[in-house]
Amino acid sequence: MHAVRIVWRVTRLNFRAQLEYRxxxxxMVAIGAIWQxxxxxxxxxxxxxxxxxxGWDSSEVLLIPATRMLAHGLMVLFLGRMFGxxxxxxxxxxxxxxxxxMPVHRQVxxxxxxxxxxxxxxxxxxxxAGALSRSHLDWTAVRISYLIAAIIGGMLxxxxxxxxxxxxxxxxxxxxxxxxxxxxxxxTFGSYxxxxxxxxxxxxxxxxxxxxxxxxxxxxxxxGHGHDTGVPYWLAAASPLLGxxxxxxxxxxxxxxxxxxxxxNA
Amino acid sequence: MSASIEVRGLSRTFHTTVRRPGFTGTLRSLVNPxxxxxxxxxxxxxxxSPGELLALLGPNGAGKSTTIKMLTGILTPTAGExxxxxxxxxxxxxRNARNIGAVFGQRTQLWWDLPVxxxxxxxxxxxxxxxxxxxxxxxxxxxxxDLSSFWDTRVRHLSLGQRVRCDLAAALLHxxxxxxxxxxxxxxxxxxxxxxxxxxxxxxxxxxxxxxxTTHDMTEVERLAERVVLINHGRLVLDGSLDEIRRTFGxxxxxxxxxxxxxxxxxxxxxxxxxxxxxxxxxxxxxGPDAPTVHQALKAVIERYEVTGIAIDEADLEDVMRAAYVQxxxx
Numbered sequence: 181m182h183a184v185r186i187v188w189r190v191t192r193l194n195f196r197a198q199l200e201y202r203x204x205x206x207x208m209v210a211i212g213a214i215w216q217x218x219x220x221x222x223x224x225x226x227x228x229x230x231x232x233x234x235g236w237d238s239s240e241v242l243l244i245p246a247t248r249m250l251a252h253g254l255m256v257l258f259l260g261r262m263f264g265x266x267x268x269x270x271x272x273x274x275x276x277x278x279x280x281x282m283p284v285h286r287q288v289x290x291x292x293x294x295x296x297x298x299x300x301x302x303x304x305x306x307x308x309a310g311a312l313s314r315s316h317l318d319w320t321a322v323r324i325s326y327l328i329a330a331i332i333g334g335m336l337x338x339x340x341x342x343x344x345x346x347x348x349x350x351x352x353x354x355x356x357x358x359x360x361x362x363x364x365x366x367x368t369f370g371s372y373x374x375x376x377x378x379x380x381x382x383x384x385x386x387x388x389x390x391x392x393x394x395x396x397x398x399x400x401x402x403x404g405h406g407h408d409t410g411v412p413y414w415l416a417a418a419s420p421l422l423g424x425x426x427x428x429x430x431x432x433x434x435x436x437x438x439x440x441x442x443x444x445n446a
Numbered sequence: 447m448s449a450s451i452e453v454r455g456l457s458r459t460f461h462t463t464v465r466r467p468g469f470t471g472t473l474r475s476l477v478n479p480x481x482x483x484x485x486x487x488x489x490x491x492x493x494x495s496p497g498e499l500l501a502l503l504g505p506n507g508a509g510k511s512t513t514i515k516m517l518t519g520i521l522t523p524t525a526g527e528x529x530x531x532x533x534x535x536x537x538x539x540x541r542n543a544r545n546i547g548a549v550f551g552q553r554t555q556l557w558w559d560l561p562v563x564x565x566x567x568x569x570x571x572x573x574x575x576x577x578x579x580x581x582x583x584x585x586x587x588x589x590x591x592d593l594s595s596f597w598d599t600r601v602r603h604l605s606l607g608q609r610v611r612c613d614l615a616a617a618l619l620h621x622x623x624x625x626x627x628x629x630x631x632x633x634x635x636x637x638x639x640x641x642x643x644x645x646x647x648x649x650x651x652x653x654x655x656x657x658x659x660t661t662h663d664m665t666e667v668e669r670l671a672e673r674v675v676l677i678n679h680g681r682l683v684l685d686g687s688l689d690e691i692r693r694t695f696g697x698x699x700x701x702x703x704x705x706x707x708x709x710x711x712x713x714x715x716x717x718x719x720x721x722x723x724x725x726x727x728x729x730x731x732x733x734g735p736d737a738p739t740v741h742q743a744l745k746a747v748i749e750r751y752e753v754t755g756i757a758i759d760e761a762d763l764e765d766v767m768r769a770a771y772v773q774x775x776x777x
Contacts, residue, residue, distance in 0.1 A: 182571075182574070185571070186568070186571050186572060189568065189571060190557075190568055193557070193560055193564050193568070194557070194559065194560070197557075197559040197560050197600070198559070271553060272550060272552070272553040273553065275515065275520050275550065275553070276548075276550070276553060276554075276555045278518070278519055278520045278539060278543075279518050279519065279520065279543055279546065279548045279555070280543050280555070280572060281540040281541075281543040281544045281572065281573065282540070282572055291557075291558075292558070292559060439522065440522070441520070441521070442460060442521065443515065443520065443521065
């Protein structure tokens with residue numbers, strides 16, 4: 181309870197601080213939205229030029245970028261500060277965090293308010309509203325619950341990938357460059373039904389880099405394509421659970437890496 | 447009473463890759479990297495008693511910051527052990543964090559975008575300090591450091607001196623018994639430096655805090671430190687008082703006396719040598735490792751001879767430390 185109170189208090193203060201710089205605040209919100217321009221273009225082209233993709237109709241495909249974007253926006257909002265860990269190491273901020281009686285991971289997340297997440301989430305909410313309004317599915321309580329679980333699982337899975345890279349950065353600061361590549365990759369391939377891609381690429385995005393579990397598999401399960409994903413149905417359906425497990429594993433990795441932290445000296 | 451800081455055979459080794467010269471060398475390093483061990487700290491042992499201010503000195507790269515990082519729980523030692531207020535810092539990081547305050551002169555522990563006072567109140571929540579206690583401590587710090595004139599300013603808009611004063615206050619708001627200061631006055635003007643020194647003196651003398659300080663400012667050492675630990679190349683070179691440092695590392699003083707009788711047969715007291723004599727003008731200096739301090743020498747000269755005038759020249763600590771670093775480096 182004490183920890184929750186501190187997190188809430190610092191977040192509130194950080195948000196208020198961002199609001200006080202009006203132009204900077206609006207600029208960051210706009211950047212968050214503009215950053216997702218490729219997804220917006222993809223959705224527009226999909227809805228206006230194509231009737232479907234890879235055996236999915238357009239409204240079903242739209243559920244993939246909407247789920248991924250919402251998961252991504254929430255990840256940026258709640259767990260996204262691992263992205264800049266290289267700078268935190270270089271500037272000695274990790275050293276400072278280690279001298280406070282609070283988990284370092286939590287302090288990294290509380291360093292500032294990610295205003296750009298507002299832009300991300302605005303675009304994501306718009307896409308999800310569009311996807312749901314065009315959907316022909318019967319949105320029962322079970323489906324809605326699964327969609328929410330999938331979004332949270334996707335958020336955790338994406339956070340796990342960045343936490344794993346941040347853990348590597350603690351020992352090898354150059355690992356941070358991989359985070360940029362990863363974000364680019366997630367943005368580029370995260371909107372498609374992966375069955376339209378060559379098998380090798382689909383396999384890579386399933387087993388090497390589990391992007392498929394963020395939005396593609398959950399959307400497939402929701403839209404009735406769960407048996408045509410190339411993986412057992414139970415595995416595709418377990419995507420939200422996998423997100424939780426992979427995130428917990430990444431936090432364990434973070435803890436272990438922190439024990440070997442050597443700062444800029446090494 | 448047991449020591450506040452206990453350090454036993456503490457060592458830290460970093461492994462780095464050797465860069466071979468030239469383009470071919472770089473390619474060879476890429477294919478077949480040669481790893482070498484760099485011993486940043488080697489087998490250091492010392493204690494700091496409760497309420498003592500110890501200056502940890504040494505040239506750049508000597509291992510001072512690495513030592514402090516191990517004692518604050520930032521780094522895990524390769525060998526040896528350390529206890530700070532009874533806690534092993536690298537094994538119980540969060541418990542250790544409650545017992546210590548730390549200021550690293552070149553980086554801040556305050557929230558960059560928030561007014562300083564908000565950072566203070568967040569730290570109050572983190573360390574669970576009662577509100578009344580927090581307010582009274584803040585007032586005490588404000589009286590010496592003059593914080594209230596800028597504590598509603600965001601940290602990003604503070605000058606260096608203002609920021610470090612706030613960092614000092616932030617490090618002590620939870621009343622830690624042990625404080626680590628890594629070059630706290632670096633880049634400050636003389637007025638602010640003096641303000642910070644007064645604050646530190648107050649914390650040691652009135653509040654009984656144990657302070658471990660690293661600095662390159664010898665005036666600071668002279669004004670604050672009771673004891674000095676000198677390290678170089680990661681090894682402890684000397685652990686003692688400033689007088690011991692002066693005695694060990696140089697002929698650092700001269701006593702110039704004018705004798706009443708120019709024909710006096712000058713046989714100097716033990717540990718003192720006659721460096722020059724010109725009629726009644728005699729210049730004494732230290733002789734050997736057991737030489738007295740300048741004040742002891744002054745007393746001995748006055749007691750032994752009838753003098754009509756006397757003056758002392760004492761090399762400042764900066765000269766002594768320069769000699770110490772050179773000798774320690776050559777050792």
